[in-house]
Each structure stands twice: as C-alpha cells, then as structure tokens.
C-alpha cells in the first residue's frame with residue numbers, strides 16, 4: 262500500500278490514477294478537503310473499488326494519522342511509501358499568510374517524515390516546486406542555488422532540507438520533484454461520466470485555468486499581472502507541463518527510488534517557456550473566444566521567468582514526456598472546463 266496525502270487535489274488524484282493503472286499498489290488517500298474535492302477520491306474508488314481507501318484527515322493531526330496507520334497495518338496493509346501532495350500552493354496567498362504556509366507545508370512534512378522513520382516507511386516522494394529557486398535568468402538545473410522570493414517557495418525549500426537531512430541518518434530516501442507549471446486535464450477521462458479527474462478550484466488563480474474559465478464564460482474577464490518584466494514581451498515566462506506527464510514523472514521517480522534507495526532531486530518541466538501573453542493568445546485561438554483581458558500591476562511574489570533544465574529526470578529515470586506541446590495542454594484544459602461548465606456541482 263502507498264499513502265497519498267492530498268490526493269483529492271488535482272496533481273495527487275491524477276498521479277494516484279496512474280499508479281492504480283500501472284502498478285498493483287493499493288492507495289490510501291488522506292486529505293482535509295480544504296482545497297481538494299471528495300469527488301476525486303470517489304472517482305478513484307469508482308475506477309478501482311478494491312484498491313482505494315480514503316480518510317478525511319488534516320495532517321496537523323499526526324496522532325490520528327498514526328492511529329489510522331496502525332489500523333491499516335493490523336488489517337495486513339503494509340505502507341511501503343508515501344507520496345506527499347498535501348500543501349498550500351498559492352504564491353500570492355503565501356505572501357499574506359506566511360505562518361499558514363510554514364505550518365501546513367513545512368511543519369506537516371517534518372511530522373510526516375518523523376512518522377515514516379518511526380514506522381520504517383523508507384520511500385518518500387515529495388511535491389516540491391520551481392518556486393524554491395526564486396529569480397533566475399537562464400535554464401534552471403537542480404544545482405542552481407535556492408533563493409525563494411515568497412513564503413510558498415521557502416516553505417517547500419525547508420521541507421526539502423528536512424527530508425534530505427532525514428535521509429542522511431535514517432533508512433529513508435526521498436525523491437524531491439520540483440514542479441514547474443502544471444496544467445491541462447488527463448487524457449484518460451470519460452467526459453460522459455460524472456467521474457472525472459482534473460483541476461477543480463473554488464477560486465482559480467492559475468493562468469491556464471483562469472483563461473479557460475474566460476473562454477467558457479465562467480468569468481467575464483481576466484488580468485495579466487505585469488508587463489514590465491525583463492522578458493521578451495514584458496510578461497512572466499513559465500514552463501508549462503501537462504498533468505499526465507507530471508503524473509508519469511512521479512511514477513518513474515518512484516520506481517528509480519525503489520531500485521536505488523538513494524535520494525534525488527528532479528526538475529519536472531519541458532525545458533521551454535511561454536509568456537503569459539502567449540498563453541492567453543493561445544487560449545483565445547484554440548477556443549475561438551475573444552474574452553476581455555486587462556493589464557494590471559505585478560502580482561506579489563512572482564519571479565519573471567522559470568524554465569526547467571530537465572536533463573536529470575530524462576537521463577536518470579525512464580521518464581519520457583508524451584504531451585510536450587502548449588497546444589495539447591491548452592486543448593485538454595479547455596475541454597475540461599467545458600465539462601465542468603455542465604456538471605451539477
């Protein structure tokens with residue numbers, strides 16, 4: 262059995278589905294549903310009824326998690342690894358609520374690592390972020406010095422350090438995945454069914470989702486946050502990766518971790534960037550909808566450019582991206598948003 266924290270969210274649920282499809286593991290999901298959606302656990306359970314378990318739990322309640330773990334063990338389920346997705350992840354919010362980010366992201370990761378050591382759970386896959394790097398000029402490789410410019414990035418940087426230091430002194434090894442900008446919807450969805458996995462959010466803030474919400478008339482307009490950055494068109498540049506590729510990166514990093522038992526850090530992106538203006542233009546082109554876009558000031562905490570050097574994950578694991586095209590990402594995100602527009606909830 263594998264423990265997936267936060268798998269009622271977008272990335273965790275998509276990754277859980279891939280693990281269920283491609284491995285024999287049972288998956289135990291814990292999620293506090295603060296930003297996740299129970300429909301994702303229900304969808305996974307619908308697809309794999311005997312292999313998915315769900316507990317509503319906030320990770321700050323480590324005693325409860327430990328007691329559930331003991332129950333699972335008593336029922337004959339040995340937890341062989343943890344994939345830790347549960348986190349707060351909004352850059353701007355983190356600048357307003359830093360303590361919530363350090364408590365929820367850093368402290369909970371520390372306690373989870375402690376639980377793993379205590380119960381001999383050796384393998385840990387961690388959702389990190391390109392935000393650990395801060396401002397950078399060129400392609401970022403994993404040795405680029407860490408200099409986060411917002412509490413979100415700092416909370417993840419500290420969590421990484423905790424996990425790496427733990428691995429030095431305990432029978433424990435981790436794969437730290439520094440995500441660049443994930444977007445799009447899985448190609449495995451059946452859109453005729455109420456059971457589908459994707460990016461749900463009560464108040465979306467991520468660029469491709471926001472733009473697709475405009476294209477499906479869920480919101481009347483959107484803003485571009487800053488056009489005075491030192492980038493080719495003045496708007497921020499990001500390396501967008503399709504959700505199915507990000508899920509696959511977890512699977513391959515986990516397999517390598519099991520085979521080698523050595524902690525590794527991986528950038529997970531495609532190695533090329535698009536500006537905010539380019540993304541917005543592409544959403545308009547694909548949807549054929551010319552929604553309203555206002556230019557606004559910079560959003561606090563945003564670095565100008567984040568593009569992955571992804572050589573390490575490509576050479577050190579069997580990961581091979583399948584959907585490395587902005588058009589593919591946006592098309593799937595748009596279809597997903599059209600699906601959501603006709604869902605009852």
Ligand code: UDP
Pocket residue numbers: 352442466467468469471483484485486487497498499537560563
């Ligand atoms: N962005 C924007 N308008 C929006 C949402 C995002 O201009 O409505 C910009 C944001 O300022 C950043 C880029 O799009 O430069 C990517 O932001 P997002 O929130 O998608 O991801 P992040 O890089 O913050 O994780």
